[in-house]
Amino acid sequence: MIPVQRLPATNRLVRLCDSRTEKIRKLGATSEAARDEWRLAEAAKSEIRALLEKMAPGVLRCMYCLDSLGTDIDHFEPLSRTPLRTFCWHNHLLACSRCNSNFKREDYPCDEETGECLLIDPSADDPADHLELLVAIGKYEGKTRKGKESIRVFGLNRKDLMEGRFDAYITSCDVLNSWHRKVLRGDLEGAARSAAALRREPFGDVLRALEKLGRLPYAAAALGDELAESVSAWLHRLPHQAATTSQPHVGSDDALAR
Structure with missing residues (x-):
């Protein structure tokens, strides 16, 4: 989520x-x-x-x-x-x-x-406050009671989703490295297409988990040198990508007109 x-x-x-x-x-x-x-x-x-x-x-x-x-x-x-x-x-x-x-x-x-709902509402909560995605195996762990209940109720660890997240992890790593190589050689149009395609992929939680790992001081140990460099560059260019990909910021005038 x-x-x-x-x-x-x-x-x-x-x-x-x-x-x-x-x-x-x-x-x-x-x-x-x-x-x-x-x-x-x-x-x-x-x-x-x-x-x-x-x-x-x-x-x-x-x-x-x-x-x-x-x-x-x-x-x-x-x-x-x-x-x-x-x-x-x-x-x-x-x-x-x-x-x-x-x-x-x-x-x-x-x-x-308290009567508080124990399900994550992604329009009101940040799922990352309650869930940890083990990105390389596609499995969620609950960090809070709300996270654990959400895994159970939504079936977030069902087999097809775990396999899909693993496939998305492989694809995301490949696309991020390809995107970075395009940026380095100055192919910004090609890089923008790759970024837009990656953002349209299912399992957007996988990309978000990779972004989180890329912010850690031990990112290279977790991701490997090449992917860590790619994710670091991706994070550095996030505002530019949001402006150039086909997915505008939700809530902007463009998003409302889409």
Whole structure:
């Protein structure tokens, strides 16, 4: 998982969601009423999906696994638990059907004493505060209780994801070294294409883990000399890359228009 920046709701979305929420309230604020209103709310769902797709990492990736395409609008806190949050913009994330329907479903663990949710919301939390990715084997370890619960509920260590992250690690290392060689020989256009392609790849958490390792004083020991130099150069040029690749900063005017 990586952070995603939540965009502000449009005025139209606010109006649509407020109207539907009021209908749920008048119908008794039950989960049945919430499900009925959600099923009928095509205009609101279209607006929500459009904004979530602008927020999505890579090429419309699931905000939980970062592998599959995000196909579902997930209610982070299930509507069966809080019907009046069914149309709350801050309660929506983009998920693949496997993460949403096969793993997370209605699960929403909370701390027994504080009531705090024990799942990582990538639009509100930095997953790195709670998760450690062992990048060379593609496995997550939980640093906190929230991290451990998120691994369990989202199925973050299922076999296909671990294998996919390992493949992404190999690919990312190769592309970073290739990108650096292009930079060194002055092929900035080619380097920009490589950077854009790498940022569009699934498993953006792998690239973020490599960036984290590249900031460590023992980066060369962890990554090897060539890759450590490539990652160091990548980190040094991050602001330039953000301006030249096809993935603008989420939340910028360009991102809103994309």
